[in-house]
Each structure stands twice: as structure tokens, then as C-alpha cells.
Amino acid sequence: MKKQQSGFTMIELIMVIVILGILAAFALPRFADFGADARESTVQGIAGSLRSASAIAHAAQLAAGDSGADPVILENVSITMVGGYPTADATGIVAAAQVDGVDVTPGTGTITFTPNGGGSSCQVTYTAADPSAAAGSAARAASVTVPDPLNCN
Numbered sequence: 001m002k003k004q005q006s007g008f009t010m011i012e013l014i015m016v017i018v019i020l021g022i023l024a025a026f027a028l029p030r031f032a033d034f035g036a037d038a039r040e041s042t043v044q045g046i047a048g049s050l051r052s053a054s055a056i057a058h059a060a061q062l063a064a065g066d067s068g069a070d071p072v073i074l075e076n077v078s079i080t081m082v083g084g085y086p087t088a089d090a091t092g093i094v095a096a097a098q099v100d101g102v103d104v105t106p107g108t109g110t111i112t113f114t115p116n117g118g119g120s121s122c123q124v125t126y127t128a129a130d131p132s133a134a135a136g137s138a139a140r141a142a143s144v145t146v147p148d149p150l151n152c153n
Helices: 010-031 034-064 093-097
Strands: 072-074 077-079 102-106 110-115 124-127 143-145
Touching: 034 072, 034 093, 034 110, 034 124, 034 143, 077 093
Parallel strands: none
Antiparallel strands: 072 077, 102 110, 110 124, 124 143
16 A cells, blocks of 8 residues: 655645745735935934034034134134034034935025935934123034934835
């Protein structure tokens, strides 16, 4: 008497797994949008760069013993300063941070950095220091603001 085997062969199982893998590779990009996550990470990176550049320029000015308005030289680039921090313009924080791949929108005492392809809520705003503010107040120092929640769809 002969026993009959039932089930799938190894080749059949491997072919099913390969076909499912191919289908998943085509379906995943349709359901997952990694572009928004990448833009949000870019905004966080720009914010970190602006904070670092502002702190480095401030420290360089303090080390030199200059007044709050004297320019600082960083990497052979003159950085304009106000209140001990970089100004909110092309010769201030933009020159200090050296951020590429962004649209820069100047304002009065502020400058906005938007990654290419980002929307109005996908941006970083740098606010220059206000030397006329009261000593010890937050306005006396420069600040970097990221919208909460950050929406870079």
C-alpha cells in the first residue's frame, strides 16, 4: 500500500512568497508617504542649525569682548549682529547658518526658512534679539520657532 503525500512543495511556497513580495513592493509607496516625514526632519535640522549658528556667533562676540552690535567673523564671513546675536537677514543668520535648499522670507526682525516643497506650516522662524527689551527678558535673546504641530504634507 502506497502512502499519498499531501501539501505544497518547497518551490510552490517560495513562488508564493516571491509574488507577495513583488505585490508589497508596488503597493507600499501608494499607501506610505515618506515625503512629509522627510520635510519635517528637514525643518528640525534647519532649526538646530539656526540655534547652533546663533549660539556660536554669540559666543564668538562674547569671547572677543565686543559690543552687541559689532560684526563677528566666522569662517572668513562677516556676520552682522544685534543685541549680541545675528541679525535676521542675509548678512546675519543666513550667512552664519549657511543653510541650503530653503526659501528664505525676510520680515521685520524675523526671517522664515521653508524647505523646498514645504507649505506654510512647514517652516522655521528666526527672531533677532531685541536690545531695547528689558534685561533678563526672553526678547533680549534671539529665538528659533518651529510650529506645533509641524504639518509638512
